[in-house]
Amino acid sequence: MSISILGAGTWGTALSILLANKGREVILWSKLENEIKALEENRGFIKNLPGAVLPDSVKLTTDAEYACKTSEPELIVFAVASPFVRSTAQLVSGYIRDKQIIVNVAKGIEESTLDTLLDIIKEEIPQADAAVLSGPSHAEEVSRLIPTTVVVAAHSRSTAEYLQDAFMTDRFRVYTSNDIIGVELGGSLKNVIALAAGMSDGLGFGDNTKAALMTRGLAEINRLGIAMGAKPETLSGLSGIGDLFVTCTSHHSRNWNAGNLIGKGRSVEEALKEVNQVVEGVYCAKAALKLAHKYYVEMPIVEQVNKILFENKPVDEAVNELFMREKRPEHNLINW
């Protein structure tokens, strides 16, 4: 039986290469006709995936009913960018059978509802068995078989292990977890910190600053994550520290790139135009701040990123404000 991947962007295409090279029958769907046409015309020169080749066995389609129903997929992978998860789930819901395993690989939180992406899929496709796959996994590297590790979180051990088997190769190691909220939050919130890390690099700050942002950013992710039910171990794992590290230090990251351009003096609009891909940290920044208020947790880096993005605050002023906050111990566990 086949695997259908919804979303033929950078990540959906890289996963279709991984799964096809594993001998699986893969159907790659996109709502965007031009995306499918470009892949059809040139399987050996894929936008954003230099050096990768889309195997001939991967079937390309814009027909959602074929991808989700007629082809009787064993597994459906949601790989559309986070702002399109709800509309895609609504589009395909009527084609999805009872207990269909769906794994979401996108990262984000819906700003208007504060739903995670799995909340959305469960709401729109209640008959499905929905899971999440996340971790430090640049598509550019996965498509070139560079060793990568990720984590899959599901409601049942059998679904988690099924997904582990479905994706695992000798270059793509998959761990399992039952901490869905932890895996989702780790993967989403790190994008906001990556924007800040990019801004820091764009300003010409150094390794010390980036280490500070990553460490204190992780403290913020932990505070919110734990308030929302995530396990601290998950946030110290692949979908927490792992993804934070890769996104804040790699030039493949569109969030880092957008932040870097803002740090160099571009306006937010100019930076987003220049990156020319969905910069999910911008959407997630607002959602993260609303969640911080909802759960009464302090997220000063997230707060300053929001001010820079949405209130035209100069980046250096935001840095001053972060440094001149009230003095405090590093963490609350200190018992003098």
Ligand SMILES: NC(=O)c1ccc[n+]([C@@H]2O[C@H](COP(=O)([O-])OP(=O)(O)OC[C@H]3O[C@@H](n4cnc5c(N)ncnc54)[C@H](O)[C@@H]3O)[C@@H](O)[C@H]2O)c1
């Ligand atoms: N690129 C990576 O290295 C990587 C790795 C892990 C996870 N992810 C996550 O995967 C998700 C997709 O990332 P990407 O890099 O493929 O993004 P991308 O910008 O390359 O692709 C965007 C995707 O959204 C889809 N899309 C755009 N408009 C749409 C619409 N109106 N309706 C339905 N679908 C639409 C496109 O078909 C495409 O699949 C993101 O959430 C990202 O965080 C990406």
